[in-house]
Amino acid sequence: MRNKVSLKDIAQKVGVSTAAVSYALNKGKEGKVSDEMAAKIRAAAKELNYQPNQIAKSLKMGRTNTLGLILADVSNPFFSSIARVIEDEAKEHGYTVIFGSSDEKPERSWDLINVLLNRQVDGVIIVPSESSEEQILYLKEQKVPFVLIDRYFPEIPSSFVALDNHRAAYEAVMHLARMGRRRIGMLAYKTNLYHMQERKRGYQEALLDVGLTMSKNWLKEVKYGDIKNGVKNAIDGMLSNGEPIDALFFATNTLAINGLKYIDKLKLKVPDDLAIVSFDEGEAFDFYYCPLTYVRQPVYEIGKGAVQLLLDQIESSNGRIGQIQFDPELIIRKSSGA
Amino acid sequence: MRNKVSLKDIAQKVGVSTAAVSYALNKGKEGKVSDEMAAKIRAAAKELNYQPNQIAKSLKMGRTNTLGLILADVSNPFFSSIARVIEDEAKEHGYTVIFGSSDEKPERSWDLINVLLNRQVDGVIIVPSESSEEQILYLKEQKVPFVLIDRYFPEIPSSFVALDNHRAAYEAVMHLARMGRRRIGMLAYKTNLYHMQERKRGYQEALLDVGLTMSKNWLKEVKYGDIKNGVKNAIDGMLSNGEPIDALFFATNTLAINGLKYIDKLKLKVPDDLAIVSFDEGEAFDFYYCPLTYVRQPVYEIGKGAVQLLLDQIESSNGRIGQIQFDPELIIRKSSGA
DNA sequence: TATAAATAGTTAATCGTTTAAAATACGATT
DNA sequence: AATCGTATTTTAAACGATTAACTATTTATA
Structure with missing residues (x-):
């Protein structure tokens, strides 16, 4: 044809x-x-x-000049921004990108890994989902070059590019404390993924360090599959008790967006009734009537770093691992009561 | 290895x-x-x-079960949402997606087309950029199955999935007129792309139909490469003259976001000083102090339709073209003065 | 002049599949 | 026993490139 x-x-x-x-x-x-x-x-x-014909070339040469990219969800701006950076950086080095969204589901992620490997990608960049440890081990065992981004498994030595999530959360909460807040809540995802654990740990440690004792229902977790309802219940829980929160730290942009919509519905005023700090950025945060204070992640650097680490592995084909951890940047605006 | x-x-x-x-x-x-x-x-x-080994299989079989996807920019939520739908729909039928962002530049788009074809994709879904007619003609000549989305070239018969942009703009502007606005401006991109022409035509026709004579500087166009500055100047122009606008219609979400930021800086109040309607949707529109009235595009249907038309072409390998045009939906909220 | 070295090009195998065609086996039919 | 038919399995070519190894020709060297 x-x-x-x-x-x-x-x-x-x-x-x-x-x-x-x-x-x-x-x-x-x-x-x-x-x-x-x-x-x-x-x-x-x-x-x-x-x-x-690249297919023929690839078959003969044993390399496809293609990178696989597994995201949690391309339609999430945080990930799509990273995707764009990765695309550009890969192209710069003569590579094309095949992508897929795991939807945070390990089965989908397994599927994607198989599809990508069957297509003989030269390497993979992965935002690992919960319970995907065996997949990562499989990649190691098969000696497939890969780099994890956003999250990683501390017990599995591997290349990754991530944020110092503990510090990010710690500083965010510290900031709220410095602004005079005393009953600081945190809304996170219910997951064992390390980045989330670290964010929670940062939150708790900060409270401890400023001498605040955390109430049981200040730290709530919602399931990825049931965000809208989960957020509503969580926030209700944080407010209902004898010690309603006066500040709330959102662990991701999606949680913040859903949370703020509900907070608005409750007619709570930010920052007077409730101070807010969120993770990630987004146009929405700028447009909120009270611009949001947030933890900025260096999207460009993350994407670029991931591609570089990956190409390094591919081209030097020694399984050398590289780990990049970025420092967070707290963008302070009105929502935290500053 | x-x-x-x-x-x-x-x-x-x-x-x-x-x-x-x-x-x-x-x-x-x-x-x-x-x-x-x-x-x-x-x-x-x-x-x-x-x-x-899919590579070997592909070589032998002459098909890769891979679709190419060329977007204007994956990091734009409108496109990344479509990308997600396309990904899911493709997977459903056993196809994988390779993607790339053209950045609205025809050279980049040419590049991508070549990369995709060299990789023997079975078909392509394209958001065509300006001056890419020859590329489309090339695809036809080479009998590559393809579907255009978001935009198309009316003079080149081809499969496409798009919105009735004329009607969308017409209704948006009509709505503003019905809300009592008389000096309605429009901010668009400077491009010959049909979808944009249609949006402008819809705007002008609506003004005509309600008996308003358009002032020269109510319709402004900004270059894709210089959005921030362009928007600023355009809005200045619309406001400065003897007939400052009392309503503004944004032709895309990006224009709206940039425009609103500047409007806020000018301390104009929406909708009292200026009523607003925009194209596309976004979290940001919900979070604006005065929720935005917008033209909703059926993202899911567009993505799904595109994949279906494409697979149809691929699997029936007769060059049958299919064209889907969706009706717009105007989501009316406070910003238009309702 | 004989021979080595450099240059220019060809042959044929190979990558991992698929698949038409040929080969083999084996029981049934005459 | 010869023949046929059917079921099963193998052979070998093909997809479109790359590349080691070989051949043939010219040029340089001793």
């Missing part, structure tokens, strides 16, 4: 072997073929609009 | 030819191989954790 032009066609037209064509087109310099012959071949290639 | 297990290994282990293995694994039913042999082979395959 299409792309009929192959090495053979050029060879035929010029009257040489396909090998000559291949040499001429690939190693222009290295004197495998005379200059005039090379010129003739290149002219013919151009005339026929020859485009090499 | 990895994925060492091939048909040959299974064949060796069981003591048959690779052909037998291939038959057993693929056409279980069609009695090419005895049931017991098939069972033995499948057992061995499982034991060795055999994963077929």
Whole structure:
């Protein structure tokens, strides 16, 4: 149907072997073929609009110049921003990206890994979902180059690019404390993933360090699959008791967006009734009537770092692992009562 | 380094030819191989954790079960939402997606098309950028199955999935007029792309139909490459003159977000000083102090429709074109003065 | 002049599949 | 026993590239 032009066609037209064509087109310099012959071949290639069949090339060469990218969800701006950076950085080095969204489900993530490996990607960048440890171990065992981003498993040595989540949460909460808040709540996801554990640990440690004793229902967790309802119940819980919170720290942008919508519905005023700090950024945070204080993640650096670590592994093919941890940046605006 | 297990290994282990293995694994039913042999082979395959090499398969079969996706920019939520839908829908049918962002630049789009075709994708879904007509014609000439989304070229017959942009703009502006606005401006992109032309035409026609004569500087266009500054100047222009606008229609979400930030800086109050309607949706629109009235695009239906049209072309391999045009939905909220 | 070295090009194997065609086995039919 | 038919399995070519190894030709060297 299409792309009929192959090495053979050029060879035929010029009257040489396909090998000559291949040499001429690939190693222009290295004197495998005379200059005039090379010129003739290149002219013919151009005339026929020859485009090499990467599939054939990949099969022979054992590399596809393709990277796999497994995100939690492309439609989440945080991840799609990273995807864009990764795309650009990969292209810069001659790589194409195949992607997929795991939806935080390990089965989907397994599926994606298999699809990507069957397609012989040269390496993978993964936002690992909960309970995907065995998948990561499998990748190691199979010696597939990979880099984890956003999260990682501390007990499994591997390359990763992430934020110092503990510190990020610690500083966010410290900031709220410094603003005079004393009953600080945190809304997180119910998951064992390390990044979330670290954020919770940071929160708790900060409270401890400023001498505040945390009430049981200040730290609530909602399930990824039931965000809207979960957020509502969680916030109700934080407010209902004898010690209603006067500040709330959201562990992700999605939680913040859902949470703030509910807080508005309750007619609570930010920051007077409730001070807010969130993770991640977003246009929505700028547009909120009281601009949000948030923990900024260096999206560009994360994406770029991930690609670099990955290409490093691929190209040096020693299983050298690299780990990059970024420091958080707290963008302080009105919502935290500053 | 990895994925060492091939048909040959299974064949060796069981003591048959690779052909037998291939038959057993693929056409279980069609009695090419005895049931017991098939069972033995499948057992061995499982034991060795055999994963077929899709690259080799693709080369032989002439199809990759891969779709190419060219967006203007994955990091734009409108496009990333579509990407997610396309991903899911493609997966549903056994296809994987390779993507790229054109950044509205025809050179980048050419690049991407070549990359995708060299990788032998079975078809492409494209958000075409300005001046990419020749690329589309090339795809037709090469008989590459493709579907355009969001925009299309009316003079080039092709499959597409889009919104009735004329009607969308017409209704948006009509709504503003009905709300009593008389000096309605529109902020658009400077581009010949049909969807934008249609949006402008809808705007102008609506003004005409309600008997308003448009002032020259009510309709402003900004360049994609210079949004921030362009928006600022455009809005200044709309306000400065003897006839400052009392309503503004934004042609895209990005324009709206930038525009509203500037409008806030000017301390204009929405909707009293200025009524607003925008295209597309976004969390940001919900969070604006005065929730935005907007033209909703059926993202899910667009993505799903595109994949279906494309698979149709691929699988029936007659160049049958399909065109889907959705009706807009105006979500009316406070910003338009309702 | 004989021979080595450099140059230019070809042959053929290979990557991991699929699949048409040929080969083999084996029981049934005459 | 010869023949046929059916079921099963193997052979080998093909997809489109790359590349080691070989051949043939020219040029340089002793």
